[in-house]
Amino acid sequence: MAAPLYRDASAPVEARVRDLLGRMTLREKAAQMAQIERAVASPRALAELGAGSVLNAGGSAPREQASPADWAAMVDGMQRHALASRLGVPILYGTDAVHGHNNVYGATVFPHNVGLGATRDAELARRIGEATALEVRATGIHWTFAPCVAVCRDPRWGRCYESYSEDPEIVRSLTTTVSGLQGQPPADHPHGYPFLASVRENVLACAKHFVGDGGTDKGVNEGNAICSYEDLEGIHMTPYPDCIAQGVATVMASYSKWNGEPLHSSRYLLTDVLKGKLGFKGFVISDWEGIDRLCEPREPRGSDYRYCIAQSVNAGMDMIMIPHRFEKFLEDIVFLVETGEIPMSRIDDAVERILRVKFISGVFEHPFSDHSLLDIVGCKEHRLLAREAVRKSLVLLKNGKDQKAPFLPLAKTAKRILVAGTHADDIGYQCGGWTIAWHGDSGKITLGTSILEAIQESLGVQTEVVYEKCPTEAMIENGDFSYAVVVVGEVPYAEWTGDRTDLSIPFNGSELISRVASKIPTLLVVISGRPLVIESQVLEKIEALVAAWLPGSEGMGITDCLFGDHDFVGTLPVTWYRSVDQLPINAGDANYDPLFPVGYGLKMFQSDDD
Numbered sequence: 001m002a003a004p005l006y007r008d009a010s011a012p013v014e015a016r017v018r019d020l021l022g023r024m025t026l027r028e029k030a031a032q033m034a035q036i037e038r039a040v041a042s043p044r045a046l047a048e049l050g051a052g053s054v055l056n057a058g059g060s061a062p063r064e065q066a067s068p069a070d071w072a073a074m075v076d077g078m079q080r081h082a083l084a085s086r087l088g089v090p091i092l093y094g095t096d097a098v099h100g101h102n103n104v105y106g107a108t109v110f111p112h113n114v115g116l117g118a119t120r121d122a123e124l125a126r127r128i129g130e131a132t133a134l135e136v137r138a139t140g141i142h143w144t145f146a147p148c149v150a151v152c153r154d155p156r157w158g159r160c161y162e163s164y165s166e167d168p169e170i171v172r173s174l175t176t177t178v179s180g181l182q183g184q185p186p187a188d189h190p191h192g193y194p195f196l197a198s199v200r201e202n203v204l205a206c207a208k209h210f211v212g213d214g215g216t217d218k219g220v221n222e223g224n225a226i227c228s229y230e231d232l233e234g235i236h237m238t239p240y241p242d243c244i245a246q247g248v249a250t251v252m253a254s255y256s257k258w259n260g261e262p263l264h265s266s267r268y269l270l271t272d273v274l275k276g277k278l279g280f281k282g283f284v285i286s287d288w289e290g291i292d293r294l295c296e297p298r299e300p301r302g303s304d305y306r307y308c309i310a311q312s313v314n315a316g317m318d319m320i321m322i323p324h325r326f327e328k329f330l331e332d333i334v335f336l337v338e339t340g341e342i343p344m345s346r347i348d349d350a351v352e353r354i355l356r357v358k359f360i361s362g363v364f365e366h367p368f369s370d371h372s373l374l375d376i377v378g379c380k381e382h383r384l385l386a387r388e389a390v391r392k393s394l395v396l397l398k399n400g401k402d403q404k405a406p407f408l409p410l411a412k413t414a415k416r417i418l419v420a421g422t423h424a425d426d427i428g429y430q431c432g433g434w435t436i437a438w439h440g441d442s443g444k445i446t447l448g449t450s451i452l453e454a455i456q457e458s459l460g461v462q463t464e465v466v467y468e469k470c471p472t473e474a475m476i477e478n479g480d481f482s483y484a485v486v487v488v489g490e491v492p493y494a495e496w497t498g499d500r501t502d503l504s505i506p507f508n509g510s511e512l513i514s515r516v517a518s519k520i521p522t523l524l525v526v527i528s529g530r531p532l533v534i535e536s537q538v539l540e541k542i543e544a545l546v547a548a549w550l551p552g553s554e555g556m557g558i559t560d561c562l563f564g565d566h567d568f569v570g571t572l573p574v575t576w577y578r579s580v581d582q583l584p585i586n587a588g589d590a591n592y593d594p595l596f597p598v599g600y601g602l603k604m605f606q607s608d609d610d
C-alpha cells in the first residue's frame with residue numbers, strides 16, 4: 001500500500017498539511033496544540049496521547065552538568081515515543097537558548113541582548129544566531145524561544161537585559177538573529193511563511209513576547225502597557241515585521257496587557273494584527289502557564305481554566321505552553337470544541353500552522369539528533385566569536401579625569417595592581433540570568449574565563465595581580481598599587497525577580513569604589529543588565545568607567561579593550577539616567593537630561609576619521 005501523502009517529502013508542504021490534518025481525530029489535533037515540560041513528557045503523553053511539543057523550563061536538564069550527548073539522548077528518546085503514536089507525528093522540542101545554549105553546561109555563553117545592542121552590529125547578531133543554532137542542534141533540539149525583541153522603555157523591568165535597546169530601530173536592526181538561527185530565506189520566499197534552511201545546522205526561532213512586553217507601566221513584569229495603538233505599533237511592534245520577513249517560524253505571546261487587555265486573549269492583536277495585517281503564517285505559542293495566568297489569581301477552579309483556554313484559543317493562540325497539566329488541557333479543549341465554545345475551524349487553523357512548521361523544519365524526515373555535531377558545543381571558534389561580541393559590547397563612559405590624560409589603556413608594565421569587587425572573579429555573575437539555572441547563579445556555574453582570570457592571562461610575570469573581593473583600608477593605603485580595577489554590579493535575576501525600583505550598585509558597591517578610588521587610580525567596570533545609579537561623587541573619584549553589561553563566559557573580551565589590543569566601539573543602547581526619579585526616561589523625551597544619552601561611547605584612540 002502506498003505511503004500516505006503526508007509522508008512524501010517531495011510533496012508540497014500545504015498538500016502534506018491538508019493530508020495529515022484530514023487523518024487526525026479531534027483529540028489528536030488538540031494534543032498537537034499542547035507543549036509539555038520535559039519532566040512530564042512520558043511515553044503515555046507522547047505515544048498514546050500525542051503531545052505536539054516538549055520544552056525544558058529554565059534550569060530543567062537531564063541531570064546536573066548534563067553533557068550534550070545526555071541532552072541528545074533525552075530528546076531522541078522522547079522522539080521515539082512520539083513516532084510510535086498512531087500517525088507518527090514527531091515532536092518539536094523547544095528551549096530558551098537566549099544567549100547561547102545557556103541551559104547546557106560547557107556551552108558558549110554570549111553577551112545578553114543589551115550588550116549586543118551596544119554593538120549595533122547586525123552581522124554579529126546573525127553570526128551569534130548561527131553559532132547558537134549549531135550548539136542547540138548538537139543536543140538534538142529543534143527550536144529556541146529567541147530572539148526576545150522587547151523594546152525596554154523602563155530599566156526597572158527585570159527583563160531589560162533581554163532587550164537589545166530602548167530604541168525600536170536598534171532592536172529591529174538586530175533581528176538578524178532570526179536569519180542566524182533559521183538560515184537566510186531566498187529572495188522569493190513567500191511573505192510570512194516559516195523558513196528553515198538546514199535541518200542539520202539551523203533551528204526554529206521564536207520572536208517574543210508579542211507585544212509591548214517592554215512597555216509596561218513602571219516596568220512591572222507581566223504588567224500593563226498603557227499607550228495608544230500608534231505607540232504600541234511604532235515602538236513595540238516595530239521589530240516583528242522584520243522577523244516575519246525573515247520567515248520566523250513562531251511568535252510567543254506576552255504575559256503583559258495592553259490597556260488592560262491580556263495579550264494572551266487579544267483577538268485583535270494575535271489574529272487581526274499579527275496574522276492578518278502582518279501576514280504571519282507560522283504559529284503563536286503561549287508563554288509558560290500563560291493560560292493559567294489569564295485566570296489569576298491562580299485558579300484551583302477547573303472551570304475557569306477551561307474558560308481561559310477558550311478565550312485564548314479563540315483569540316488566535318495556536319500552541320499552549322501548558323506545561324504540567326496536559327491531560328486536563330486535553331480534556332478541556334475537547335469539551336470546548338464538542339460544546340461549540342471553540343469552532344473546529346479555529347482548531348484546524350492552529351494545527352495547520354503547527355504542522356506547517358513541523359514539515360518546514362524537516363523533523364518528519366530527520367527526527368533524531370546528529371551526533372557529528374556534539375563537539376561543537378562550547379568549541380573554540382564559538383568562544384572566539386563570543387569574545388569578539390564581548391569586546392564590541394563594552395561602552396567606555398569615562399577615560400581620565402582630564403581629557404588630555406586618558407587612563408585607558410591600562411599599563412601592561414605595572415609592578416603591582418589591585419583587582420577588587422564582587423564581580424571580578426565570578427562566571428555566574430558575568431553571565432547573568434537564564435544561565436544553567438532559570439535565574440542564573442554565582443560561582444563557577446559553567447566553563448568560561450572570569451575577568452580576573454582574563455587580567456591575569458593578559459599580564460606578564462612582571463606585574464603582580466593582587467585580588468581581594470573587599471580590600472581593607474590597610475591594604476588600600478599600604479598596597480603600593482599602580483592602579484586598581486574594581487568590578488561590581490548586579491547579581492543574576494530573571495523576570496519579576498529582577499523588577500527593581502532601587503537601582504543602586506548592590507553589595508554597597510559605591511562605598512567600595514569610593515574607598516579604593518580615594519587612594520588608588522581606579523577603573524570601574526560595571527556588570528549589569530541595565531544602567532545603575534552612579535553617584536556624582538563616585539564618578540568624580542574614578543579615573544575610568546566601562547559598562548560591560550552581562551558579557552557571558554568569555555572574560556578575555558573585556559581585557560582585549562582594557563589593555564588596548566582593541567579600541568572600544570560600543571555605544572549606549574539604553575539611556576544611562578542620573579537618578580531613578582527620572583524614570584522612565586528615553587531618547588526623544590522632552591527635557592531629556594541623562595547622565596549619558598543613548599549613543600554615547602568613548603574611544604581610547606583617535607581614529608583617522610576623527
Ligand SMILES: O=[N+]([O-])c1ccc(O[C@@H]2O[C@@H](CO)[C@H](O)[C@H](S[C@@H]3O[C@H](CO)[C@@H](O)[C@H](O)[C@H]3O)[C@@H]2O)cc1
Nearest residue numbers: 055056057058059096145208209252287288438495
Ligand atoms: O519557583 N517557582 O515556583 C516558580 C514558579 C513559576 C516560575 O515561572 C516560570 O519560570 C520559568 C520556568 O522555571 C519559565 O520559563 C517561565 S518564564 C517564561 O518561560 C518561557 C519558557 O521557558 C520563556 O521562553 C519566556 O520568555 C518566559 O517568559 C515562568 O515565569 C518560576 C519559578
